[in-house]
Amino acid sequence: MNFNAITIRDIAKALGLSVSTVSKALRDSYEISTQTKKLVAEYAREHNYRPNPLAQSLKKGHSKTIGIVVSTIENQFFSQVINGIESVAYKAGFNVIITQTHESYELEVKNVAQLTHHALDGLLISLSAETKDVEHLQHLNKQGLPIVFFDRVSSDIKTHKVIADNLKGGYDATKHLIEAGYKRIAHITSPPNISITQERLAGYKQALKEAGRPIEEQYIKYCPHGGRDTEEVEIAINELLALPNKPDAIFTTSDRITTTTLFLLNKAGIKIPNDIALAGYTNTTLADVLNPPLTSVYQPAFEMGQKAADMLLQLILSKRPVTEFETITLPTQLFIRQSTHSVG
Amino acid sequence: MNFNAITIRDIAKALGLSVSTVSKALRDSYEISTQTKKLVAEYAREHNYRPNPLAQSLKKGHSKTIGIVVSTIENQFFSQVINGIESVAYKAGFNVIITQTHESYELEVKNVAQLTHHALDGLLISLSAETKDVEHLQHLNKQGLPIVFFDRVSSDIKTHKVIADNLKGGYDATKHLIEAGYKRIAHITSPPNISITQERLAGYKQALKEAGRPIEEQYIKYCPHGGRDTEEVEIAINELLALPNKPDAIFTTSDRITTTTLFLLNKAGIKIPNDIALAGYTNTTLADVLNPPLTSVYQPAFEMGQKAADMLLQLILSKRPVTEFETITLPTQLFIRQSTHSVG
DNA sequence: TTTATTTACGCAATCGTTTTCGTTTTAGGC
DNA sequence: GCCTAAAACGAAAACGATTGCGTAAATAAA
Numbered sequence: 108m109n110f111n112a113i114t115i116r117d118i119a120k121a122l123g124l125s126v127s128t129v130s131k132a133l134r135d136s137y138e139i140s141t142q143t144k145k146l147v148a149e150y151a152r153e154h155n156y157r158p159n160p161l162a163q164s165l166k167k168g169h170s171k172t173i174g175i176v177v178s179t180i181e182n183q184f185f186s187q188v189i190n191g192i193e194s195v196a197y198k199a200g201f202n203v204i205i206t207q208t209h210e211s212y213e214l215e216v217k218n219v220a221q222l223t224h225h226a227l228d229g230l231l232i233s234l235s236a237e238t239k240d241v242e243h244l245q246h247l248n249k250q251g252l253p254i255v256f257f258d259r260v261s262s263d264i265k266t267h268k269v270i271a272d273n274l275k276g277g278y279d280a281t282k283h284l285i286e287a288g289y290k291r292i293a294h295i296t297s298p299p300n301i302s303i304t305q306e307r308l309a310g311y312k313q314a315l316k317e318a319g320r321p322i323e324e325q326y327i328k329y330c331p332h333g334g335r336d337t338e339e340v341e342i343a344i345n346e347l348l349a350l351p352n353k354p355d356a357i358f359t360t361s362d363r364i365t366t367t368t369l370f371l372l373n374k375a376g377i378k379i380p381n382d383i384a385l386a387g388y389t390n391t392t393l394a395d396v397l398n399p400p401l402t403s404v405y406q407p408a409f410e411m412g413q414k415a416a417d418m419l420l421q422l423i424l425s426k427r428p429v430t431e432f433e434t435i436t437l438p439t440q441l442f443i444r445q446s447t448h449s450v451g
Numbered sequence: 452m453n454f455n456a457i458t459i460r461d462i463a464k465a466l467g468l469s470v471s472t473v474s475k476a477l478r479d480s481y482e483i484s485t486q487t488k489k490l491v492a493e494y495a496r497e498h499n500y501r502p503n504p505l506a507q508s509l510k511k512g513h514s515k516t517i518g519i520v521v522s523t524i525e526n527q528f529f530s531q532v533i534n535g536i537e538s539v540a541y542k543a544g545f546n547v548i549i550t551q552t553h554e555s556y557e558l559e560v561k562n563v564a565q566l567t568h569h570a571l572d573g574l575l576i577s578l579s580a581e582t583k584d585v586e587h588l589q590h591l592n593k594q595g596l597p598i599v600f601f602d603r604v605s606s607d608i609k610t611h612k613v614i615a616d617n618l619k620g621g622y623d624a625t626k627h628l629i630e631a632g633y634k635r636i637a638h639i640t641s642p643p644n645i646s647i648t649q650e651r652l653a654g655y656k657q658a659l660k661e662a663g664r665p666i667e668e669q670y671i672k673y674c675p676h677g678g679r680d681t682e683e684v685e686i687a688i689n690e691l692l693a694l695p696n697k698p699d700a701i702f703t704t705s706d707r708i709t710t711t712t713l714f715l716l717n718k719a720g721i722k723i724p725n726d727i728a729l730a731g732y733t734n735t736t737l738a739d740v741l742n743p744p745l746t747s748v749y750q751p752a753f754e755m756g757q758k759a760a761d762m763l764l765q766l767i768l769s770k771r772p773v774t775e776f777e778t779i780t781l782p783t784q785l786f787i788r789q790s791t792h793s794v795g
Numbered sequence: 796t797t798t799a800t801t802t803a804c805g806c807a808a809t810c811g812t813t814t815t816c817g818t819t820t821t822a823g824g825c
Numbered sequence: 826g827c828c829t830a831a832a833a834c835g836a837a838a839a840c841g842a843t844t845g846c847g848t849a850a851a852t853a854a855a
Contacts, residue, residue, distance in 0.1 A: 155590075471843080
């Protein structure tokens with residue numbers, strides 16, 4: 108806005124009115140005559156007047172922008188969530204500012220600070236893989252900044268949350284592998300501190316238990332950065348392959364871990380599903396054209412974004428402090444494809 | 452910022468100073484004694500003072516935020532570009548606001564208006580597939596808003612631009628197909644009005660010409676929305692397949708067209724590359740694990756974002772109006788994979 | 796001791812709007 | 826023709842920060 112736009116004062120001067128009259132005319136106040144309103148409106152249109160949003164926000168005390176924190180928008184799951192958020196935010200006249208943590212706690216803290224440096228009406232966040240405490244958010248929340256968690260949430264802050272049914276997602280995938288005849292089902296997942304890891308792992312364990320299978324810790328591998336680095340997935344896979352009882356199936360969580368596992372197994376010449384079956388969380392639209400087509404747990408990302416934005420807007424627009432918070436759980440969908448074709 | 456943050460006035464009151472003194476102390480002015488500075492700094496830190504960015508921007512006349520317009524962040528090419536932009540913008544203390552056109556001219560105009568409604572120091576834009584005129588940008592540019600084009604540019608506005616070497620990209624892919632032994636090479640691309648279409652098409656034609664091949668319009672198909680809708684790709688493919696001389700290879704541009712073509716060919720039971728070979732533009736990290744692994748033209752998206760942001764910052768930060776503009780052309784890379792394995 | 800400087804701070808205008816609270820003008824009622 | 830009330834507009838104080846300028850106090854120079 109450094110470019111020279113015309114101001115309300117310019118209009119006032121040109122029309123021989125006061126700034127307050129112009130302002131009121133523009134906002135269609137009852138105090139202003141129809142004639143004057145027309146005059147002002149016309150002049151404003153002709154000269155392409157745009158109210159300075161900075162001044163408006165400063166005066167009104169809200170900026171009509173919300174912040175988003177995700178690990179990376181390169182992950183289709185998150186870009187879909189963001190699309191959902193934007194679809195409702197824009198309808199309500201809100202702008203969004205997106206920041207990425209790249210799974211780093213340090214960057215998360217920095218980004219949140221960056222965001223609040225700018226004027227924010229609310230924050231939508233999915234925690235980074237490294238994040239173990241949420242003091243940086245707690246403080247802001249106490250100060251009155253509305254926050255809504257989605258995907259990777261924290262139980263340490265009482266606020267609205269939107270998550271997928273991670274337990275069921277893990278359960279469904281694992282159960283499917285069991286029913287398809289696989290015996291030694293491994294699990295490669297994100298670090299244990301984040302909510303989705305715990306929930307999906309619980310689903311995995313529950314399915315095994317129900318089938319009377321033992322839960323073997325050697326089959327459970329964690330990637331400290333949720334698969335951000337290929338190496339961490341490679342280590343996990345190598346450890347699994349080095350086991351005396353190699354797994355005959357792998358259940359992966361997170362887009363990155365899933366696709367990296369697929370890549371590494373292919374690269375190692377391991378046939379999927381004949382040597383090892385693969386079922387993984389992913390929201391890529393490419394699951395159908397992968398080699399082989401991938402059995403996947405799909406999350407309603409767009410809806411998650413919509414819900415989260417809805418709830419945040421509700422918090423922002425609420426006249427009185429909200430004390431009752433809810434957690435929305437969205438169903439996931441298991442798509443069965445060739446990467447887990449039945450044994451025999 | 453509706454949440455009650457402390458202001459400079461609060462500090463002044465608490466410390467028995469004037470607001471100007473506090474402001475100057477915070478900005479480390481030579482006018483203020485070391486003691487007072489310490490006092491103020493300490494109080495500010497203890498009470499977690501953050502200058503109101505709105506007020507600062509209003510006063511200083513710049514907002515330290517830049518706007519980005521892309522077709523969709525779900526496209527990995529664009530999310531990579533955005534990563535590049537962010538990497539330089541944040542370093543310079545700038546925030547970015549991302550908007551998506553979803554290939555709609557109407558949405559593009561709307562978004563640009565939305566963005567300028569908010570305070571913007573500059574704009575980074577890749578035109579939508581529908582966009583044929585750029586008056587909505589010309590006006591802003593004339594008013595002094597710095598604009599840098601990337602990827603899909605317009606020749607109607609004189610400003611900095613960053614593009615990939617689209618001609619060479621199209622040329623390389625086509626030449627590779629020719630050398631691999633394919634005879635009837637089709638081309639499915641974006642609408643003819645956008646720059647990348649024209650340039651890549653020119654590369655395609657050049658390679659054919661050099662090889663002494665005829666250029667047959669029946670082999671060139673346009674998708675009005677750059678593959679946004681599966682149907683438009685389906686129509687193109689069906690038309691190609693209905694030809695008396697069906698193509699034995701297809702060169703596709705844009706991520707969406709490429710992956711959709713792959714999907715549709717697979718679905719139709721057409722073997723790649725045996726029945727029809729496929730080479731396509733894509734920046735997905737999944738090209739290696741597609742079925743089959745896809746020969747692709749890869750664009751240096753991250754670098755493109757960096758360069759574009761660099762140039763925009765240069766424009767924004769320049770003291771005097773810039774009149775000399777340059778267009779940077781980045782090289783693309785052809786990755787040869789199984790989808791175009793040599794004939795015979 | 797007087798004058799000149801420096802040091803350290805406060806006043807007030809400013810950025811562009813919004814909004815409260817006058818004030819003027821006009822019309823209406825008698 | 827006078828009073829009252831409504832209608833239409835303006836003055837000024839915000840919002841929170843920045844900054845040029847004025848000024849008191851402290852120090853140095855004469």
